[in-house]
Amino acid sequence: MIAKRSGRKSILANFGAFSQPKAEASDSFVPKDHSSPSGQPLARVGAGVIGATQRSLAELREERDSLRALVDAGGGSELDPNLIDPSPFPDRLPDDSDTEFEALKKLILDEGQKVPIQVRRHPISEGRYQVVYGHRRWRAALELGIKVRATVLSLSDSELVVAQGIENAARQDLSWIERALFAWRMDAAGIKARDIRAALSIDDPELARLRSVCRALPVDVIETIGRAPRVGRPRWVALASAVSEDPSALARVQRTLSSDKGLLLSSDERFKHALAAVRKPQPQSRDEKEIKGPAGRVVGKATFSSGDIKISIVTEYASAFSNFVEEELPMLMERFFVREGEG
Structure with missing residues (x-):
């Protein structure tokens, strides 16, 4: 029987045995006290998740103990990665570069896979599995043609997304839009709002914002x-x-x-x-000036806007003025560049 700890601890601490601490890029172990090798504590999910889920502390502790028992019973296995499918709730978009993934592949090839991934038994296809988390290590094993070390669990959809979300919270490297898509896909699958909030460690207003972006x-x-x-x-x-x-x-x-x-x-x-x-x-500001003859009669207009100058002249002067401008333009530009200090 696993002793129940105080409800004052964070959700991540409560699920400590369930969430395998790891670093995808280095694929290395992390001490059991949830500290990094340098002694710095790992990122934790805030206690605000308790309020967001709207569940009692007793329910949360009971669910923690249930999931922990599943992990303890699951043990470790070496599985054919071809028998594993990705999570039904994708939380990742492709990276702009495969550099980090290629480095992970090389590390696993050279030193082996140190941290198991977590999978659940496929709810529909007998003999197949779905990734709970560890997608990059699974993909690396698939491309390398080697077996993947995995902990096998039996989880419902709700338990899967909570576990997946807790793991993501520990890494804290999902972009905002990836979180929005994760929430959207959980919504589409009928996952309850309280479990979505728990998976993402968010409150109702933030969930509403995530949903609004994916609706638009x-x-x-x-x-x-x-x-x-x-x-x-x-x-x-x-x-x-x-x-x-x-x-x-x-x-x-x-x-x-x-x-x-x-x-x-x-x-x-x-x-x-x-x-x-x-x-x-934004509409460009335009400045219009009248062009007048010696007697003050308006004979045309000049319109000035950003990067654009237009001159229009009454018909009786149009042809002659056009020829005049054509002849005078080189001299006009020379005077302009002299004034700008480039002459």
Whole structure:
């Protein structure tokens, strides 16, 4: 029987035995006291999750003990990665570069897989599994053609997303839009709001913001932009609001993202171009001046705006004035560059 600890501890501490501490890039062990080798404590999920889930401390402790028992009973196995499918609730968008993943593959090839992934038995397909977390290590084993070390659990969808979310909170490297998509996919699968809040360690207002962005922006547009790790909530909300308010804005974003140039940019840069595409151009200030003859009669007008000059002359002088400007233009430009100090 596992002793129950005080409810004052964070959710991550309560699920400590369930969440295998790890670092994807280094694939190395972390001491059991949940400290890094340097002695610094690992990132923890805040105690505010308790309020967000709207469940009693007794229920949370009971669920913790249940999941911990499943982990203890699961042990470790070596599985064929071809028998494993990704989580039904994707929480990752592709990286702009495969450099880190290739480094992880090389590390596993040279030193072996030190930290097991966690999988659950597939709820539909007999003999298959689904990743709870450890997708990159699973993918590395798949590409290397080797077996993957795994802890096998029996989890419901709700238990899976809570476990997956706790692991992500420990790493703290999901971008804001990845969190939004994770919440959106859980919503679509019928996961209860309290479990979504627990998985992401968020409150109701933040969940509402995540949902609002995914309602306004089609998933394919978000996936085309990508992780955008440097783009936070305010700019994603601004993009979603602009698309909601202007029916033509989404088409402009899609055209921008489908351009050859757009595909070569980083995800952060693709977001910047998408945001620029939805912003309505500001009307250029224009200054109009009358052109008068010697007797004060208005014979034309000149219109000046940013990078644009237009001169119109009444018909009787138009041809002669055009020839005059053509002849005088070289001298006019010479005077201009002298004044600018470039003559």
